[in-house]
Amino acid sequence: MIRVENLTKSFGPVVCLDQVSVTCEDGSVHALTGENGAGKSTLMKLIGGVIKPDSGKMFLDGDEVQFATPREALFGGISTVFQEFSLIENMSVAESIFLGHERVSGGLLRKSEMFEETERVLDHVGLGISPKRLISTLSVAEQQMVEIARGVSANAKVFIFDEPTAALGDEDVKKLKRLIRELQRAGKNIFYVSHRLEEIFDLCDTITVLKDGAHVTTKPAADLCVDTLVSLMVGREMGDWFPSGNPPQSDLxxxxxxxxxxxxxxxxxxxxxxxxxxxxxxxxxxxxxxxxxxxxxxxxxxxxxxxxxxxxxxxxxxxxxxxxxxxxxxxxxxxxxxxxxxxxxxxxxxxxxxxxxxxxxxxxxxxxxxxxxxxxxxxxxxxxxxxxxxxxxxxxxxxxxxxxxxxxxxxxxxxxxxxxxxxxxxxxxxxxxxxxxxxxxxxxxxxxxxxxxxxxxxxxxxxxxxxxxxxxxxxxxxxxxxxxxxxxxxxxxxxxxxxxx
Amino acid sequence: MKLPALGISTTSRKGGQNLSLLIVLIVAIGLSVSTQEFLSGENTHNLVVQITPLLLVALGQAVVVLTGGLDVSVGAVIGLSAVIITLPIDPNLALALVVASALVIGVVNGLAVGALGIHPIIATLSTSTIVTGIALTLRPTPGGDVPLWLDRLVGTDVFGLPVELFWSLAAIAIGLALLQRSRLGLQIHAIGGSQSNARLAGIKVLRTQVLAYVICSMFAAAAGLFLASRISDGDAIVGLPFTLMSITAVALGGVQFTGGLGSATGVLFGCLLLGFLSNGMNLLNVSPFLQSIVSGLLLLIAIAFTRRKTIGI
CATH class of the missing domain: 3.40.50.300 (P-loop containing nucleotide triphosphate hydrolases)
Structure with missing residues (x-):
């Protein structure tokens, strides 16, 4: 179980996230949704160790944790599949999975050992490609699978998916959903950030809505329908500072x-x-x-x-x-x-x-x-x-x-x-x-x-x-x-x- | 970063080395047919002697290029180490000073590029000027004596083969082990691929950059020792032409100047190609001025093949 309490983050004068608390249970797929700029990605970056919170705490299985970098987070049990991929194009699949914690003896890489381990993990996530393939030769979906495999290899407890289907075709979306359900069955905590409502209702059991960096509600997906969800997402204060002008002319x-x-x-x-x-x-x-x-x-x-x-x-x-x-x-x-x-x-x-x-x-x-x-x-x-x-x-x-x-x-x-x-x-x-x-x-x-x-x-x-x-x-x-x-x-x-x- | 258009493989990041090999073979066959001397024992011996120092410098240069940088101070480092090793001091002290100076220059280059964010060409051009100035101060005109141990390592035969060949084999072995087998090599490729993502993966980018520049200076210093011994002189400016030659050889070897793609074997092919061409033009009595034009064009063509994705380095 992962729980964050009162996470707050500002960039300059702009408060991106204000005192947000969220809990994700074991074996739960937890949707985070909201309008553009609601703070979804900021929250996930805080959990994933990409940025540091101004205040607030994070507990993983009851223990308080803090991560300074995504790598610390990964080995602390949190794997993030970023919206922008963090893989490097000239690395092989095996190297990508082991980058930063290579298996070495005397400074030399133990390549065959890493290949074998990679094959095992790829098999686990159902990706039938050679561990020697370079990242640049993989499709977007395959790259995403490699990111997930990295999390599986590091034995992560929490998996964060930030808009994972944005660049995927239908077939790959199906594959991804299968994999997410498998992680769910393995008792992982899964955060699913998206504003594609049909996917959220298809995959997730719990939904948290954010608005303007603040927590609006967390409810079981079964208690919500698309229209109520949309109305929870909108409703920003309308300012009265918009000037009125003459109506447009008829000329083009x-x-x-x-x-x-x-x-x-x-x-x-x-x-x-x-x-x-x-x-x-x-x-x-x-x-x-x-x-x-x-x-x-x-x-x-x-x-x-x-x-x-x-x-x-x-x-x-x-x-x-x-x-x-x-x-x-x-x-x-x-x-x-x-x-x-x-x-x-x-x-x-x-x-x-x-x-x-x-x-x-x-x-x-x-x-x-x-x-x-x-x-x-x-x-x-x-x-x-x-x-x-x-x-x-x-x-x-x-x-x-x-x-x-x-x-x-x-x-x-x-x-x-x-x-x-x-x-x-x-x-x-x-x-x-x-x-x-x-x-x-x-x-x-x-x-x-x-x-x-x-x-x-x-x-x-x-x-x-x-x-x-x-x-x-x-x-x-x-x-x-x-x-x-x-x-x-x-x-x-x-x-x-x-x-x- | 796009994979090079030629010799595409889904598992190799060796850059355009296969194309380089092909061109080397074509040039070698062409010269064997068009001249009688090219394959003669004397000429092949000359080739080994000519190519060895270039190979040393170019392998070091490739390490820096793979990180996405460039080192134009290699020629100056060659000169300085040639000067220091011929100083009238204890030979062991001289060797220690050569190693120490290469280390310092490498660290300065690496920090200037990695920590201060200075453009690699500007950073290393500055150190190049400083280092050449120091070398010329120490020895304004060529002279001095090469220590005995070094004298024996150049210009003799071992097992009936020129000893220079063993310098080359050792350099290639080190280059291959470093780039293809070691963790440092992987991390050098990784930061050449994407510095920010390498950082996300926990790689110490600055440390890796500094090490790359240090390795480059060390290779250049070794080339300086070799050249000092070959010409039996300490000459402060003996290395300067090697700066551009090493860059040309790296480019001809299919190493991508965006970083991240290339190989030690490719660098070998690039050096062979450059060595064969200059040797061949001598054999064919092409004027040295025309040769200069040809090597400039070669660099341009090779760089055009490895065109950078973005402008600047």
Whole structure:
């Protein structure tokens, strides 16, 4: 039996997990579910030794335990099958299982012994591959099985599966379920993190729901149905800081037809009107980010057409011509990870902002001083900084995001593509950013945003498209949409009917 | 990391060594047919003498490349050890100083890359400049005498075979044992595959990196002793051409510069190929300037085959 008590973890000012207690009995498959960002993965990382809790205790079979690394956790009895795999591609299956605790004599590996042990474990988990195969030659499902075999080999008591079926085909999902049931019969404690409700009801006997880092409820699966579970997951406080604006005009701002971000992705077509903020909603990794990035020109394999209207001028876009071409044609892209993909942290504010303006210039054009313009813009956007010369890395998240937006305001873009507009931004700056976007579309331009926060999508946007498996499965009016209805559409692909358990 | 397109195996991480072997054989056959001297006893003896120091340096270089790094200080280390071993001091002390200096240089390189996060080329280029400066201070012009014990280990015959061959065999044996059989070798491959995941598996990444650079310096120091004995001189800059040559040989041997894929046998093939080509061009009277162009092109082609997944090292 594993029990965690009052686990708390914050990253900076954001509390990811607040005083959560959970118990998993022997021979139980315990589901952990909740919306995007509810704290499921954080909780599992704390148990798996990947990150350390700020406070709280953990008991394994009655003894208090603490793990500094995933390896300590593994040999302390906790095996995690990570969402992102922790295997190394150039290692063989046997080496992967023994990495970090190789069998050696005098510094030399006892290879045959490790191969035999690996064959035994692979046989146990029902994976018929050679222990000498390299990880890079295995399918995702096989890699997952190797991770499980590693746990079996270390004789782990607790098995954590973090969204294990996200990358698996139907056949492999069946295999995985069989294996989980086998572990269950062997009396292991199994945590199953997922937001695929049908799998949860199929596999798990107990369900814990998390919301905004807090524990909502733990109940036997038999006492819950899909609809009650969904209503337990949603219901975040709606802020009143969303600015209201004029309704969108009837003129089109962007027309997207037969867009495919990759050759094997489904086709999507949609329009955005002038003055409109369009939201792309869905569960994480369902293809909404690919759609947005395809429009930004990130993927060279993109096919499909995009036409936009800058005032009355019609602009034809080439989506396979790269981000630079899209910027020249007035499409600005604000990536989710502004620190890695957006800003130059070690440069001052004015240089970060001025980049947007210069990107339209020929490469031999002289760079004119833009400090005055930047200063004025910083005033308009209320950037809290000592001046245009302050380094961007010293700014708060909200001010960094304003600098990011400011870059494109100055570039005269008429279409903004924004991922997670307020990630890592405090509430006060959130409201200001929403207002900035409202003001921006007020001039006959448009914005497409993507956000994990359902209430942000509902509050900020004029229209919502729900994406599931790369397809647009529902179009919703935020006046009538609820977190519940969006989540339902995102999970089942069907916005109207009741879900079957 | 993608497996190399040629010679794919589902169980081998030896990089492109099979392709290298194929090219070595083609070049060897081509030279045997086009020249009369290539297979002569004198020329094969020359080949062994020429290839041995390169093999020593390249095996060390490969250890660092397998971790995902690069060591451009090997040429400087060769020069320094050649200078130290010919100093007019007690031969045992000189040998101890050679080993100690290689150790220090390796540790500094490893810490600069692993602990301070300096780009491997910049880190080792800096130590290279410093080390060459020290070597030139100790001995501004070539000179000095090689100790007697070392003199006997080069330029003689053992069992009717050139003694240099045994240097090569010993180096290959050490390289194979280290990379294919030892725990350290596995961990070197692992951090070349993914540093973060190796850390998750409990591998001490920094320690492994430092050890890799130390091993590389040790191999380079051995090459320095060999060269000092062969030319009977301590020459501070004798090793400098070996830096680029060792990188070329490693690339020709199919070792991936992203780290994690490659083998000691592949490095041997790379050294043979480079040695055969330069020997062959001499036999065919190709001008040394043209030879320089050819070796530069070879490096470019070999690197293109082992193209990095990401830009930078």
């Amino acid at each position: 701002s962007v027309q997207v037809r037969e867009l495919r971000p990759a050759s094997d992705a489904p086709e999507v077509s949609f329009d955005v009107r002038k003055g409109e903020i369009l939201g792309l909603a869905g569960l994480e990794g369902q293809g909404q980010q690919e759609i947005l990035r395809a429009l930004a020109g990130v993927y060279p394999e993109t096919t499909g057409s995009m036409v936009s209207w800058n005032d009355v001028t019609e602009v034809q876009h080439r989506l396979d011509a790269g981000v630079g071409s899209q910027v020249m044609k007035g499409v600005a892209f604000v990536p989710e990870d502004r620190k890695k993909e957006g800003l130059y942290l070690t440069l001052p504010i004015d240089q970060n902002i001025a980049l947007g303006q210069h990107q339209k210039n020929g490469f031999l054009r002289f760079v004119r001083k833009t400090r005055d313009k930047v200063q004025a813009l910083m005033g308009q956007m209320n950037v809290a900084a000592s001046g245009p010369g302050q380094l961007v890395e010293t700014l708060s998240g909200g001010n960094q995001q304003k600098v990011m937006l400011g870059r494109w305001f100055l570039s005269d873009a008429h279409v903004f593509l924004i991922e997670e507009p307020t990630r890592g931004v405090d509430i006060g700056a959130k409201a200001e950013i929403y207002q900035l976007l409202r003001d921006f579309v007020g001039g006959g331009r448009s914005v497409i945003v993507l956000s994990r926060e359902m209430n942000e999508i509902i509050g900020l946007c004029d229209r919502i498209l729900v994406v599931r498996a790369g397809e647009i499965v529902a179009e919703m009016d935020p006046e009538t949409a609820t977190e519940h209805s969006i989540l339902r559409a995102a999970i089942t692909g069907d916005p109207t009917q009741e879900m079957a358990a």
